[in-house]
Amino acid sequence: MEKPFVEACFSPAIFSRHNCSGVNVVVIDIFRASSAICAAFENGAGMIIPVREVEEARQYKEKGFLVAAERDGIVLDFADFGNSPFNFTPERIKDRTIAYSTTNGTKIIEMTSGSHTTAIGSFLNISALVSWLISERRDVLLFCAGWKDKFNLEDTVCAGAIASRLLESGEFRTICDSVHAAIDLWKLAEPDPLKYIQKAAHRSRLRDKGLDDCIEFCLKPDFTEIIPVVKDGNLVPFKP
């Protein structure tokens, strides 16, 4: 059997040029959505409902759900907490269903509806994710969320870390320039990811809003062995 391919996509605007039918898609948005989702499941969340509109999030709150929602770094008045991974503590969220407000994330999850499986990737679950992808023997598309449809450095570096492990396993191949670039950038970042990521524009945006306390945490591998996957549009924990 031929080895499966690994590809990377640097922007939702490019996603339609990739074939995701029958492919395992990994959504990467490490500052902060995909890291927060991984942390939430490690801390016992039962399910996460991605919510596009603020009004929809408010309705979930009225129905008794926990709601994580912020706009421009300000926690919305009706929400239980914001979108930082540090908010999803066991005492708050164990066995609860959380409505997680993310306009971009919801859009991205909808875009991947033709995939075999859509999983959430970050440094926090990288080893478990890579092992599972290898065991699947199926094409992989690493889908970087980017920032307002533009390329971003932090998601690319994470995609490079995942891709380099997949290729080094000997179980995958690639003919994708985005994968080559992501791996080369990851190799530059690998000795000190926190230092490398200082130049990322979104790093500055989070700092300006006082939301950068979780950056170091988001770059640390293997906080969890859980792989969040999309099921019927919602996120559920999966442990292979």
Added chain:
Amino acid sequence: MEKPFVEACFSPAIFSRHNCSGVNVVVIDIFRASSAICAAFENGAGMIIPVREVEEARQYKEKGFLVAAERDGIVLDFADFGNSPFNFTPERIKDRTIAYSTTNGTKIIEMTSGSHTTAIGSFLNISALVSWLISERRDVLLFCAGWKDKFNLEDTVCAGAIASRLLESGEFRTICDSVHAAIDLWKLAEPDPLKYIQKAAHRSRLRDKGLDDCIEFCLKPDFTEIIPVVKDGNLVPFKP
């Protein structure tokens, strides 16, 4: 006065997220369109008309223009020659107007119609281009043509080479992750660009079609001091 910004765009699919109004846009498509256009003007071409459709190219031929046109590496039967930079020799093209068939290139030139100036960039004119951009004291957007709307390595590396010179001049600044990534990839490629580019997917595509004889030429800096610029939708030579 504040220093102007340099940004990079890795795909036509992302271009609309960038502001190009009043900006100097540099279109980069080094294998082979932007290199061929630079070579053509150095060898004396008077004007190049970018042509989107094959039928339109045929009409230009009937009107007596020189026509460069190929599809999938095969020179079209009515055309004078194909799209390789080696085809644009002085004896063929001096003072002639050439209709150059390029679907993607024509689309990209139309997309940049709101720019201050749209110029064609490649390694072949890099020093002249950089000097001119510095003298302009105006924001710059490095627009990589990519491949079927996807990221490609060779245009990114060229954008990185241009961006690193602009920033090293001390006359520009950036807050663009694409610029940081392009520069880091260029620094990896710089010691031996030909070797680095071996892994590029389009490098393989050209080799498979026997069109890769010009790769080394396309990576060589400063074949010309001419900067092709767009004027009324056509390309004309500009020497600052």
